[in-house]
Amino acid sequence: MNKNFLKITTYAAVFGIIGGMSFEGVTRISDKLLNNVAIESPEKTPEEDNTNSSNKSSQETTLSTVKTSTDSSNGVSDVVDDVLPSIVSIDVTAIETDVDFFGRTYQQDSTGSGSGIIVSQDEDYLYVTTNNHVVSDATSVSVKFYDDSVYSAEVKGTDSTADLAVVAIKLSDISNETMTKIKVAKLGDSDSVKVGQQAIAIGNALGYGTSVTVGYISAKDREVQGEDVNMKLIQTDAAINPGNSGGALVDINGTVIGINSAKYADTSVEGMGFAIPINMATPIIDSIIKAEAVPEDQAAYLGIKGKEVLSEYAEYLNIPEGIYIEEVTEDAPAAKAGIKNGDIIVKFNNMDVVTMDSLQMKLSLCRAGDKVDIVIKRADNGQYIEKTMTVTLGKKSDSETANDNNANDNSNTNNNNNNSNNNLQNNGTSSFYGRNYRNFLQ
DSSP states (O other): OHHHHHHHHHHHHHHHHHHHHHHHHHHHHHHHHHHHHHHHTTOOOHHHHHHHHHHHHHHHHHHHHHHHHHHHHTHHHHHHHHHGGGEEEEEEEEEEEEEOTTSOEEEEEEEEEEEEEEEEEOSSEEEEEEOHHHHTTEEEEEEEOTTSOEEEEEEEEEETTTTEEEEEEEGGGSOHHHHTTOOOOOBOOGGGOOTTOEEEEEEOGGGSSOEEEEEEEEEEEEEEEOSSOEEEEEEEOSOOOTTOTTOEEEOTTSOEEEEEEEEOOOTTOOSOEEEEEHHHHHHHHHHHHHOOOOOGGGBEEOOEEEEEEOHHHHHHHTOOSEEEEEEEOTTSHHHHHTOOTTOEEEEETTEEOOSHHHHHHHHHTOBTTOEEEEEEEEEETTEEEEEEEEEEOEEGGGOHHHHHHHHHHHHHHHHHHHHHHHHHHHHSOOOTTSTTOOOEEO
16 A cells, blocks of 8 residues: 555656656747747848838828828819909899789889809909899899909890890999909810819809809700700709809819809709800800990991791701891892891801890991891701801991881781780690791891
8 A cells, every 4th residue: 555655656756747847848949939039020131121111101102192182172272262353243133024913014123143253354344244144134233242342333235145244343433452352254265175074163152142062064065945045055063053143164273164054953853054155155245345335327237027936946847046037128238248038047247146136236236337247047958058148237227118117016026926825825836926936127
């Protein structure tokens, strides 16, 4: 028993010594290995030092680039700061005629707001362009500049076909302080605009004051049907709201590429605004600004009688939009130039004409003896051929025919309007000689 106990005790001691030595050996070996790794990891060769330095530099460059990108996004703010001194708010008062429940007509003052762009300045006036529908029928117009100063303005001229107008403010009325804070806008090139490029719309949205919206050019030469005419406009998804009319659509360089005009409103449509291309607007604006009041004894005379062919009838009858010539006065300037009955006038001095008002406005800016280019479309074997006629305008006061026909003009117009109303009551459709085709003589 004692011998067995001694053996067991001896074996336990031996195993304890061997186990302890094994554990100590493993610990030493592992410590050595781990220490070697720990010692080697921090050591870098010169090449590794350069690589690490390069990586660090690369990280710093990336951070710097991100910062630059953030600064770049502020470019819109910089553009807006540059353009705002050229933008104005326009407030108008007009007389509105309404009909009450009992059919009685009455008139009352109405007010409206829009936007404008400072486009020119001469010795006497500062000129602001806007939409015709902003100032049409206005009895008073006021302009609010970038510094919140307000001045009275007068309508210099309008073009209803292009939906453009120019208002003028006397320089003598504008304070020197205001003049130092405003400037003429930089006009760009709408022909070079590309679909997808950024666009910024600036104007007096909802009459609250100047606001800015940002988007992109969605389309060019988009045909949009207005109240009386079709126009080819720039489409953008930059929000254009009521009051923005007449404001500026600018590119990222701050140059005006369009004049905000309309918005497509529908519950199923989002982001469809339109602007008049500045290249189309510029010659019209220039002609209005340069126009001088023509004395009555120098008023120009063309010598035609015609009707408006608006888009709905042009499509139905398969004829061009424009002024359909019913009659050319014998020996009148138009007849001498070769214009004939049945021709359709589409341009007057390189400017589109569709409505009577537009042609009359352009003619009223001319003097007797002026030479003008009139583009007509003439039927030829079932097709309309475009021709350009150079007309030397006559003196209106020298033509007894013009005076006689002008006296008859209102009568013809009223008769046609009455016929149109009868047609609408009888069959619900409008006649070719209905309300959209007004007689005129010029």
